[in-house]
Amino acid sequence: MKAFALAILACLASVPASWAAPAMQMRTAAPVIQVDWQEPLSLPRRFRNHCFTDALSGRPYCSDHCGSGYQIYFCSPRSFGCCRVGFGYCDWNGSLRCHP
Secondary structure, three states: OOHHHHHHHHHOOOOOOHHHHOOOOOOOOOOOOOOOOOOOHHHHHHHHOOOEEEEHHHEEEEEEOOOOOEEEEEOOEEEEEEOOOOEEOOOOOOOOEEOO
């Protein structure tokens, strides 16, 4: 059984990397936004207020009048708002989503 597993690994290791499909390029005008967290410097200046440091992760975030335990997320000028700290993200269409 060990010999069979080694033979399979040897075959996989010998496959040239040039056979791999070329990497696809994203064709979108929207920038890719970090999922689940946005640093204060990534926010527009008008949202950089009521900033705190998360006690669990030690990362900074801004609330911008969202309330205790909520973070402001900015995906685009048309899509921004409040989600629980660390639970918001921007989807591929540039819309804000709040993860439960």
